[in-house]
Amino acid sequence: VQLVESGGGLIQPGGSLRLSCAASGFTFTDYDMHWVRQSTGKGLEWVSGIGTAGDTEYSGSVKGRFTISRENAKNSVYLQLNSLRAEDTAVYYCARLGLYYMDVWGKGTTVTVSS
Amino acid sequence: NFMLTQPHSVSGSPGKAVTISCTGSSGSIASSSVQWFQQRPGSAPTIVIYEDDQRLSGVPDRFSGSIDSSSNSASLTISGLKTEDEADYYCQSYDSSNFWVFGGGTKLTVL
Numbered sequence: 001v002q003l004v005e006s007g008g009g010l011i012q013p014g015g016s017l018r019l020s021c022a023a024s025g026f027t028f029t030d031y032d033m034h035w036v037r038q039s040t041g042k043g044l045e046w047v048s049g050i051g052t053a054g055d056t057e058y059s060g061s062v063k064g065r066f067t068i069s070r071e072n073a074k075n076s077v078y079l080q081l082n083s084l085r086a087e088d089t090a091v092y093y094c095a096r097l098g099l100y101y102m103d104v105w106g107k108g109t110t111v112t113v114s115s
Numbered sequence: 116n117f118m119l120t121q122p123h124s125v126s127g128s129p130g131k132a133v134t135i136s137c138t139g140s141s142g143s144i145a146s147s148s149v150q151w152f153q154q155r156p157g158s159a160p161t162i163v164i165y166e167d168d169q170r171l172s173g174v175p176d177r178f179s180g181s182i183d184s185s186s187n188s189a190s191l192t193i194s195g196l197k198t199e200d201e202a203d204y205y206c207q208s209y210d211s212s213n214f215w216v217f218g219g220g221t222k223l224t225v226l
Binding site for chain 1: 116148150152154158159160161162165166169205207214215216217218219220
């Protein structure tokens with residue numbers, strides 16, 4: 001069971017980035033998937049989640065700027081980051097939602113928003 | 116906005132016990148489940164306690180979780196401290212929209 005994130009990088013304020021999370025080792029269509037971020041030296045912040053039926057949720061800090069999606073045929077979940085701000089700089093983790101908790105996490109991909 | 120407040124740091128000696136608190140800013144913390152995650156430097160978080168007091172299979176029984184409704188708080192207690200327990204610990208629950216909320220994290224130092 002594994003989640004592998006990619007797509008992070010250095011981007012200027014106002015720019016866009018698309019993060020990907022490739023899942024393997026489990027039946028992807030059975031699980032809700034989430035993105036959680038962590039700024040350097042800071043705590044965890046839930047960003048967004050997508051259900052098995054494609055229903056989506058966003059934290060207030062990213063709603064209207066970020067878009068989560070999933071492609072079941074590719075066992076992948078994506079996070080489109082638009083209108084990026086310095087405060088979006090963080091490690092972005094992809095996580096699987098098990099019955100009660102996020103039970104599988106990726107290693108994360110780093111997004112740095114800076115001019 | 117609903118917030119979970121944790122002490123910035125706690126410490127304890129090997130073999131002793133420590134308790135990390137997680138206090139809800141409003142409402143009743145007992146109305147939603149609380150999870151506890153452990154995060155070692157450079158690694159993703161891993162679950163240690165779910166549904167307030169349920170220990171994940173493979174997590175030592177030195178780890179226990181509880182809820183205190185009178186103080187609107189949850190607690191993670193680690194007994195028989197080992198140096199390998201040194202990590203950051205995060206509580207997690209839900210706000211009124213059922214969105215995930217994490218505490219600010221507590222750094223555990225085993226002296």
